Amino acid sequence: MPQVRSVSSVQQRLRRSNPMIATMRASLARTERADAAGLRRYQERRLRAMVRWAARRSPFYRRWFDEAGVDPRSIRTLEDLPRLPLIERRHLAETPEDFLAYPKRLVWAAHSSGTSGAPMTVYRTAGSSIFEMAALQRQWGWFGITPGSGSVELRGSTFAGNDPEVVALHNPGAHRLLISSFRLSPEFFPAIWREITAFGPATVEGWPSSLALLAALIRDAGRTLPVRGVITSSELMSPAQIALMRAVYVGPIIDHYGQTERVVMAGGCEAGGYHLFSDYGIMELLPVPGTGDEHEIVGTPLHNWGFPLLRYRTGDRVGTPATEPCPCGRAFPSFGLIGGRTEDLVRAADGRPVPLASTIIDDLTGLKEVQFVQHRPGVFEVRMVPGAGYDRAAVEALARENLLLMAGPGNDVTFTEMDALPRSGSGKLKMILVLDPGELPDQRESASS
């Protein structure tokens, strides 16, 4: 009999009871009503404070201001920002501690391989995490979703492990029901459905590929799951996935864009616009040579005082955004998000799709570059370029553990050390490379029928 495990996270309780959240919500409510000039004043005020703080406290910036002979007090406006150096992903792959402005005991690390395949580390503070949550909750509020609304979350959650008895994890303090993406199959659906209907969610949330899989299962059972919103991020959605989710979840799709580095956030509004949240971070756009209309997002976050990053190159691209005002009336600029985040669909040995397979290599450390290759369903290779602190045994053990959690048993993985990963003709490195997709029925395609 499948089970539900019940926990309540200490960290979440701390965050909820933290007095900072009320202050941040009030500030975010003010900037949401600001006009363009007000938003700019807010950005520049925070920028001045952040630059001075970084110049005093972060080893990297202390050294840079010293060597460049630039007075931090001379960086005052958005026009002054380009005088600062661009920060690259390699900085966070090689020397992340160099950017710390808080003692290590007050921060925690987060890792990602992102889309470029170079694992990197960033540090977060309690304050920056609360701000992140408050910024998302503000967006959800535009759709009538209040903090504390019940949410069904689909993740590549590791809680289920290989225990076939566990399909869901109930987190009552956080009003969340976590469903393991790993259990999204007809076999487990009756148990999952019982948990979801008993919980009565206001929202469903997670990777679009997982949300679409659940939607297909619900549709195949002849049911719908009306919610107030479908909260998505991280991946692009195909028109078929969107159509399926609209039909099954009935509510609006509430998408946001962000990165592990948390330098820029953008998201959809209730009027159908897609906005840069300019009180979260400053966005600069670097033209991408040879693309005509594409720009790389460079972000300067205005809220993480423990880990100041100024002018960070995300590697993500946007097109030229619309200039006409959004019917919602907010002064946040439009944001023209385009590609770069779709992944080829990885399949396990038994043909099951592995949602967001990048999580298998996302938390590997000590690598300059890493790539996950599917030679055929269930036969995988991790290609890696060793970097500082490389420990092959540790990398292999963690990758095998991640693979087992995400794709189940019976899959083969080999490890190859390389001096550099091969690039495609465009020079872009694909983090997930599917050489042979196999000839199995595609659940995502069947979802559109």
Ligand SMILES: [Zn+2]
């Ligand atoms: Zn809008």
